[in-house]
Amino acid sequence: MKTVMRCSLLLILTVSSLMGCGGKGDPDKALPVKISKIDAEPFVAGLPLVARESLLSGNGRKKTLWQIEGASHGSFEIIGDDQHDADQIGWQCHVLNAEGNIVPPAARDHFCHRFFVTVLSRLTDDAEELADSLIGTALRTGTTADAVIGDFSVDTMDGFYFVRRISRHDRSR
Secondary structure, rough: HHHHHHHHHHHHHHHHOHHHHHHHOOHOOOOOOOOOOEOHHHHHOOOOEEEEEEEEOOOOOOOEEHHHHHOEEEEEEEEEOOOOOEEEEEEEEEEEOOOOOOOOOEEEEEEOHHHHHHHHHHOOOOOHHHHHHHHHHHHHHOOOEEEOOOEEEEEOOOOOOEEHHHHHHHOOO
16 A cells, blocks of 8 residues: 555656646656557547547648537547547547536546546556646646656646647747
């Protein structure tokens, strides 16, 4: 039990250090990664996605877009000309209460929190802790929270979530 507690504390400290200096992750302190590329078919397998569309992104790359079934407002997209080695994933996920207000995804049983954990589980075995940390930081600070997992950056704020291939994006922008 002490080993599990120490490992959990180490993970929390690692994630916290990744989000230091204005919330930007440090690629030299990356979390362990399970995949080397975003392959659309296995990546979306088992996710509650419906109404698939093939479109072009704003910069002309191939984009596959789905609606997220179970969210009040939700869409999920994978962008990259090669959908078996895509550049990024983005989604928005919101659940509304009876009054029509957005319910923050802080609780682990919140639909959007669970969806985030499921997506992160394709990248790392530390998905639950990472989701808790990123969502908690974003809600607490009102800014984007991010982390690095191998060649992937993950960030979230206000119900928007992104997973990007670091090597495919100009990090100075």
